[in-house]
Amino acid sequence: MTDPTEAVALERLGPADAANLGGGISHLVIGLCRLAKREDGSVPSFEEVRELVNERLGRSPRFRQAPYLPDGASGLPVWADDQDFDLDYHVVKADTDGPVNRHELDELLAEWMTTPIDETKPLWRVQYVGPTEDGAALMVKSSHALADGLGSIALFAMLLFDVTVEPQREEAASWSPAPLPTASELKNAPSGEDDADAGSLLDRATSLITNPQQLREAANATAEVGSYLLRKSREDVPASPLANGTGAPLELRTLEYPLDRLKLLGRGLGTGATMNDVILGLVAGGLRQWLIENGEPLEDLAVRVPVALKKDRKAGEGGNPGVAPMIVPLPVEIEDPVRRVRNVRERTESIKAAGEPAHNLAVRKMLREAPSQVRDRTLPLITGRGQANVAIHNLPGPPIKLYVLGAPTASFHSFTLPRAGLALHLNVVSVGGVVSIGLAGDKSAVRSLDPFVRGFEETEKALAGGVGRLDLVRRVPVFAPLDDDMQEDLASKMSERKVKSGETLAEQGEHGDLFFLIVEGKFDVSADGKTLREMGPGESFGEIALLRDTERTATVKASSKGVVMVLSRDAFLEAVAADPTSMVVAEAIINTRLGDLGRYQVFGDGES
Incomplete structure (x- = not known):
């Protein structure tokens, strides 16, 4: 007691x-x-x-x-x-x-x-x-x-x-x-953090006086921060339908995704894409759908996201990395979700490389010791008030499963109230392998969160499909040498086609205008009435007729139900013919297949 x-x-x-x-x-x-x-x-x-x-x-x-x-x-x-x-x-x-x-x-x-x-x-x-x-x-x-x-x-x-x-x-x-x-x-109680701040301030001042190198570094840092604030003060903030509202009334929605699925999507995209890039891509998809359904123009909308900064520590120095808000314009005008995520990745990396989050954190630390009038006028420049349309908060929780009296937690959502001029908040919490997303919107500005949720969910499905198509494209030998842009372009131009057992996709002697990539099922290849081989998922056909502008050299028929991805002649040639390495690979593949038919030939020769 x-x-x-x-x-x-x-x-x-x-x-x-x-x-x-x-x-x-x-x-x-x-x-x-x-x-x-x-x-x-x-x-x-x-x-x-x-x-x-x-x-x-x-x-x-x-x-x-x-x-x-x-x-x-x-x-x-x-x-x-x-x-x-x-x-x-x-x-x-x-x-x-x-x-x-x-x-x-x-x-x-x-x-x-x-x-x-x-x-x-x-x-x-x-x-x-x-x-x-x-x-x-x-x-x-x-x-x-x-x-x-x-x-x-x-x-x-x-x-x-x-x-x-x-x-x-x-x-x-x-x-x-x-x-x-x-x-x-x-009267005898400690005064809170002020004494500690004063002590650290005195220590920093003493260190600067006794260390000329630190003095030069501090001067350079101050100049950079000053330039950053001047740039922020001159930024032209575009009008936005989400920069309105009063903060109430409130509308809420919740979404959940397996953590491993989001990580898998990031890895599938390649180019260093992270789970955070995927989430920003989903947010962009939700905002895109909201703009479309509300008749608003598809123009970039800015989000405020937290970014953890690595702290350079000397031996024995403690402290945690700082976290600062970063303003990122989302490319809602980009329709393809794969390209949208990669564009988000490029934008965030560019903003980090420019030092904006580090400058933001430096200003916030300086403002702790500044008069209230200075804080009130400076904070809006660096925290995104009036600059961002959506605020995202990321709260990483424990990766292990949690229980309450033996009942497993299915999800844990966090929420932040919208404020006037910042009409939509997303809180992302990861607990026990589940990423829970809490949406809070100002009804007077967003009207309804339903379009956003639809866009979010449809983007996730489309992104999963896009990642799957992109993975298939990368596995095709003739496409492997192409750069990321071209591979993503090919994946976005491919259309899915379901195939019935017994259906013929290519007929020997007919003109061919399509390239086929097998996703599911088995397909028999024959020529002159003889079965040559069986093809399955990951294999492709149709490139000979496209690259040689000639008739199909073999017949391809489905021996089971299946799914193929189809690419037009123009899209195929635009990618492959323009890349010397892809053409070399294509030549090797074509000569191998023609050799199987007894028709070996080199590019430029007529059909035998």
């Missing part, structure tokens, strides 16, 4: 945390955890969840502490025990009738997001929703003054989650609140 008479070390909120107080719903971190059924088909009940939370409150003092500043005191508030802590305020059950479907869950979540937290109490809450269509759900929220996005996941993981099916049970410890501190007691 906690002794309320025991002296408790006072801890002030840091300046950044305290700045999040009084912000209402705009400074909330929101989460939605969907729970699947346990092995026996049951789901945790509200009473079970409440008891679990009660057992684990002692894991962190913050679960029972609230910001407090006594009358007559100045400076930042301290964390103090809630004198009337009530678990029934922090863990509640949603009032529902019968199983809740996804749409109803989204509506409950929108209401949950727009209800502020009482800042005189500990800054967290949990709401149980159940049963749902596929199990149960937990809605969580906390204030940014308590924890940021990643910190919030860690906070609720302490209360709710286990890494094994069998939960770790604890005996709820007896607890009594420590008395609230007086104004005189606060």
